[in-house]
Amino acid sequence: MPPPATASDLIFSEQANHNFSKTLGDIKRHTLSIHNRLQSILVDAAFVQSVSGAYCRPLVANERCGSWYINPEAKSGSAYFKSTDGHTGVWKFSTRRLNTHLLELIGKGDGCIIVDSTRRGKRMPDALSKTIPIWCSVINRSLFPDKPEYHNLYTPPQAVSTSENAQIAARLDDFTESFASLGINMKPLREHISKPIRPLWVTPESALPVEEQVFSDYHPVICCTASRRVAGGEVSEGGYIQGSGDDTENWAHGLTPTVFWPNSELLLSTSESELPSLITELVSSSSNTSTGKPSPTLLPPTSSLYVTSSTSLAAQSASSSDIIITVSSEITAPASWQKDKHRLEIGIGSGKIGSRNLRSALPHMIDFVKRSLSTASAETKSPRIVVACPDGKDLSIGVALAILCILYDENGDLFELGQEGSGIDKAFIRRRLGWIMTAIPDSNPSRSTLQSVNSYLMIRPS
Template sequence: MPFPTSSELIFSEQANHNFSRTLGDLKRSALSIQNRLRSIEHDAAFAQRVADAYNRPLIANERCGSWYIDPKIKGGSAYFKSTDGHTGVWKFSSRRLNMHLLETIGQHDGCIIIDSTRRGKRMPDALSKTIPIWCSVLNRYLFPAEPSYHELYTPPQVVSKSEHAQISALLPSFVLALQSLKLPLENLRNHISKPLRPIWVTPESDLTPSSAIFGDFHPFICCTVSRRVVGGEVSGGGYIQGAGDDTENWVHGLTPPVFWANKEHLLSTSESDLPELIEELVSQSLCMSATTAPGLRLVLPTSALFVGTISDSLGMDTAPNACSITLQPKVTDQSTWQTSPTRMEAGLGSSKLGSRSLRLALPVLMTFVADSMKRSKTASPKRIVIACESGKDLAIGAALAILCLFFDGQGSLVEGQEGTASIDKAFIRSRLGWISTSMPDTNPSRATLQSVNSFLMGRPR
């Protein structure tokens, strides 16, 4: 008797349901918190081997990269986005300049940037295209008289010849965009003596310590820490590629510093108890961080404009020649904003609501700054402090508007607002470059920057 064909087989509806449920259970088991944390630990060990082989500082490409570096040995952070390297939409970002890396690169003759990507990909676009674009643009900008430094380098196993050629054709326009920011060229050039060149390392690479000597260029070592897994979630045998990527879906508030400070405890806890333990550890961390705020940060080249979190600004000096503006996450009536001649607490709301509210609030905030400057009867430098909940979004937007209206090209305060005839998108980007260079970890949302652009460019001329 012949065997039945697949079309002749009939499964009950209950059997199909059980089969689907079994597959779902297997997937959830494979993607458990415990497996994710152990995968991160596994990949972090590879990052350490790369550091030992090349003897250069580990730089985390945020946010993913920080999961794979023990904070005790972390050499810094960078902000190269994969979206800036996506096929057909390549760009050199004026919001994420990463110029602070030049000092580290010069001091250590290069650096190692750590990143990862999820299942199926060989390496993230940030490492294969965004960083190569950045290196080539910086080489052209810093060494314009050295054409041999200007070549674009991309990994041939990831980037096709056609895509490489298309990116190369755009590089001159990217250099012009960078030049329009009018950054302090000599200061940047003083950090490095050779061109930058990306080198790619994956778990499949041969880590030979002797290869750590480079004579003609500063190596920008792009390290993808996760090994490539092809197939479904259960095909990795418990290993999850890119476990530190897209952590919002499973992390329960856990952050890289909390993970590293409590790694052994977390890895020895059962899956069922992990969510409760993570919430407890995160709560403890928040209490500690509230008492150890990083402090206000100065926007260079000014000597008067400071940005920080709301907690950073509490208790600050409010002398007659100073003013402070805090942008509160709770919406409040405009009539209550100004609490003293030197202090304003504007309740704009948080997230997208706050970004939209900022556009309507900026005229009030700028008038407050202008009035504060008029009241000052001393020749000593004025102090302007802008704060928001994170210190990295709404406060950056308000600070950007102040830079455009109250500071000249050398970073000095001007009496009264500057003429606005010259304020266009290029001018605004150049002032944003000051902020990006001074505070590379800031990340103002697109909505916030759109509100600032709309306010500045819509003012009467």
Template sequence: MPFPTTSELIFSDQANHNFSKTLGELKRSTLSIQNRLQSIEHDATFAQRVAEAYGRPLIANERCGSWYIDPELKGGSAYFKSTDGHTGVWKFSSRRLNLHLLETIGKHDGCIIVDSTRRGKRMPDALSKTIPIWCSVLNHYLFPAEPSCYELYTPPQVVSNSEHAQISALLPSFVLALQALKISLDNLRNQISKPLRPIWVTPDSHLDPTSNIFGDFHPVICCTVSRRVAGGEVSEGGYIQGAGDDTENWAHGLTPSVFWANKLHLLSTSENELPNVIEELVAQSSSISAGFRCVKPTWSLFVATIADIQAPGGTASDACTIILQPRVTEQSKWQVSQTQLDPGLGLHKVGSRNLRLALPVILAFVESLVWPQKENNTGKSHIVIACESGKDLAIGVAVAVLCLCFNDHGELLRGPHQRVAIDKSFIRSRLGWISTSMPDANPSRATLQSVNSFLMDRPT
């Protein structure tokens, strides 16, 4: 009697259920915390090999990139988003200018930007398209007399000729968007001596140690640290491509700094014990405050975290202080002193939505303190704005304050009579000040929409 073919085999519903359950359990065991941490360590070794080969500083493309660089070897951070390079929606982001990288690039004749991507892709769009757009736009802006350096460079094995041509056609509009921000050209031009050009390195690349000096350009080396996994992780012996991504789904609060400080301990801990060990290490780790950060070119507007404010000596009686609380509170309870307002807006999308209605109250409070109301009142000379992260809601309020209370030189206006007309271009230019002063600022789209609505709807 012949054996039945696979198409003739019939499994019971219970068998199918068990089979699906087994596959799910197998996948979950493969995507374990331990496998992720070991994969991160493996990929970090490649990043170090690239640094040794090219002799240039490692820059983490946040958030993922920091997992793959020992903090002692980290030369800085970049904020290039893959979404800015997605097919059909390419853009040059005024929210993520990354102009702070120019100083590092100039000093070291380039840099290595480290990132990764999840299963199936050769490299993240941030490295294959967002950074090439950035390099080309800055070359246009900083070297206007050298059209030979305007060309867009993309990796041909990742970006098709058609997509390359479509991006190239948009570059002039991206340059205009950067010019509209009115950022000082001289300051930036003094930081680099040559145009920028992206170069790509992956685990498939052949690495030879070199002290090569690229005569015609500063190399921006785009390093994808994870090797490409075409199939499922189950077939990879526990290796996970882009293991440092999606930390909210697996890390239990673990951060790159805590991982690197306790790497050996974590890698030697069993899977069952890891969540508890991670929780203990995170609780023990001392959070290092970024401190009060001044928004240039002003000398009087500062952004901070709530933790910064609450630290000893964190507030000053001569400053106008706005603390955006992570819990929703009644407006009648917001003002806690003559110089401090604590709007309770809530977190995330709730806070961003509530910001729209809170901004008139916040700006009225700021204006009452910074603009002299009487001859003997000279006004407060410093403004401090804080939220839980120091990167979202506080940034939104700072943009509104910059638009309504400061002139183009970063000086406080003397009153509403000195204001100029506000449009979207004006708002973007003020946001550019923040992007330049605080590259890690990351206001959500909802936060910026609330700010735009408030500013554009104000009576002139």
């Protein structure tokens, strides 16, 4: 008969521990496969569709994550609420992400459903539990200042404590003042909605109504968390991954929702080993066949300043009187920038490098626009000024902001030749940025880009 086991018999050797860790890592990588992520997205999307059917309101994706869970054919719009604006202790109403474009959709649809998700462990993202509630309260206070009964802050009790709700509520007056300081005309915004907006929350654990809901006292902003909460590891969930659409830069190989949805059956029927190459092929094919390039976007209240992407600019026919500035992602010598008397192509790089180089390039751009305006023909007293960059959302926004601050007055009219904007401070710059964010809600100027613009504008001689 063998001797009884001792404690030393139960201790794994160093090699055994190494193999055990490797095995766990292999299991986790297998569980977090591309196939499981895409399948999880479809499971969550089915829940989102059931919410849409229950509440009969337009679906809005909170970008970037939310678009994964909505079939593009059912998507009515996009929102830009960041979870970081709702993090505990640093709550914020963003003057860069105003989302006022949603008010028209909310008014027409008597509310909307904003879709987002969060990764493992959380019940709902802070964007839905706090950022959107802050936005709703600030919008109500701004559009209905004489109705204090509309000004309350509503947060989900299962995610936000009474204490935290009170701390956020204490800051709402300041948030409302910061919104008012942008000088945005509230009248057209007020015309979109007939009653206040109020957030509601839906998760996969919620019981959905079986009859159409009528909300007589407010427009509901239904905050829909697409993913089911996973308390433990994904290994125990049979391949389901909470919040798959939340970290696509780590696994998607360039796949986007617009490419995924029409090809979902093909992708899910392809073996895991072949998925990366198939995704690369689909993304490339989509890029080559994309159509419907949008026209340059006008920045009201001006009637002459436009922003667009480089590809859209190339697809449009320009007038001979247009003043065009293109910001290129390649770095080129300043001597090569001006192409003709009305066209400038600035090569300053991309990313943070491009944003940093923008500061030294802005004087060239402003001088170019002023020279072009001074030589404009009598018949074209206010030619179009078009600013483009690769995505039309970052560097071109910075250039347009500088032009707005220096060459346009408060009414959106160009100054007379020889005149420029004065008294430019941070509040002034924020107001002009508000014009842009209202006109192009999906623009996304980086912090580095805005810092370069601020630095240039603040040190200019008045």
